[in-house]
Amino acid sequence: MANKHLQPSPALMLKVESAFLAHGYSRLTMEMLAGACSFSRRALYFYFRSKSDAFRAAIRFRNELALTTGFEAGRKHWSRGRDALDILAAIIDIRYGDICRVANASPHVVELNAEAFTRCIDIVRDVALYFEAELAKFIVELQGGGVVKLRPGVKAGRLARALADGARGVNQRLPAVPSRELATRYREMCRYVLYGGAEMPVTTKRKRLRRGRG
Numbered sequence: 001m002a003n004k005h006l007q008p009s010p011a012l013m014l015k016v017e018s019a020f021l022a023h024g025y026s027r028l029t030m031e032m033l034a035g036a037c038s039f040s041r042r043a044l045y046f047y048f049r050s051k052s053d054a055f056r057a058a059i060r061f062r063n064e065l066a067l068t069t070g071f072e073a074g075r076k077h078w079s080r081g082r083d084a085l086d087i088l089a090a091i092i093d094i095r096y097g098d099i100c101r102v103a104n105a106s107p108h109v110v111e112l113n114a115e116a117f118t119r120c121i122d123i124v125r126d127v128a129l130y131f132e133a134e135l136a137k138f139i140v141e142l143q144g145g146g147v148v149k150l151r152p153g154v155k156a157g158r159l160a161r162a163l164a165d166g167a168r169g170v171n172q173r174l175p176a177v178p179s180r181e182l183a184t185r186y187r188e189m190c191r192y193v194l195y196g197g198a199e200m201p202v203t204t205k206r207k208r209l210r211r212g213r214g
Contacts, residue, residue, distance in 0.1 A: 008047045012037060013061040016054050017102075024108030025055060025115045052119055059120040062099055063127040070094035071138065084148040085194060088163060089187040091138070095131060096167040097182040104179045128164065135160035148194075162193050 008016070019028060019036035030051055034044040048054040074091040103109045117124065139156040142148045150156065166189040170177055177185050 005048065006046050008057065010061070010065075012047065013058060016048075017058045017062060020055060020058055020112060021102070021106040021108065024106075024111050025051075026111065030054075055115065056120050056123060059116055060123050060127075062102065063123065066095050066098050067127065067131055067134070069098070071134065074138065078142070078145070078147065084142060085187070085191055087142065087147065088139075088194070089183075089190045091135070092163060092167045092186045092190060093183045096171055097186060100171055100182060101179045104176075132157070132160045132164050135163065159193070163190060166190070166193055 015037045016033065019033050022036075023032060028051065030044060031041050033051065033054060034041040037044060044054075048057060070091045070093075073094050074087045077087045077090050103112060106112060136155075136157040136159070139148065139150075139159055143150055143156070150159065167186060170182065170185045170189055
């Protein structure tokens with residue numbers, strides 16, 4: 001077996017992902033995984049050192065795919081003249097929603113989520129930080145293009161973090177949000193983060209000043 005592993009293609013990674021979704025983590029063996037990929041077990045080891053290595057690769061693949069396609073969708077909306085809410089909601093829905101929709105379709109979703117946060121927490125963390133940084137850059141682009149105007153004191157990085165935190169909140173809500181409702185919930189969250197849902201209360205001092213002027 002070669003020491004240096006081959007780079008799996010997207011097509012192979014989709015087969016690996018499908019095998020975990022169909023069988024879960026604990027029940028799936030390397031022999032079963034090889035069969036799902038139309039490989040011999042020996043050939044599969046040229047790509048992955050172990051089942052855990054294959055699982056981590058599948059988690060990284062799905063997250064990176066969601067990153068790429070999410071921003072592509074956002075730019076497509078922008079090119080069509082859509083507003084900031086449409087653009088950002090599209091990015092968030094793909095970045096966070098696609099992963100949820102894929103996982104929720106599996107009867108092993110609870111086990112797979114637990115394994116992801118046990119075996120792949122470094123991948124999840126790194127992707128989260130990378131996404132927030134890229135989203136902040138994208139928001140700066142939107143502002144430069146006149147699509148959005150940040151209020152005084154609001155930084156693009158903080159807005160990006162608030163949107164990401166909100167999306168994770170939607171995903172972790174109990175009871176869980178049904179897959180068919182995720183897009184609507186992400187959009188609602190984005191609208192509240194971007195434009196707010198309430199006005200700041202008038203303070204006692206401001207009330208007195210108004211009365212004095214009256």
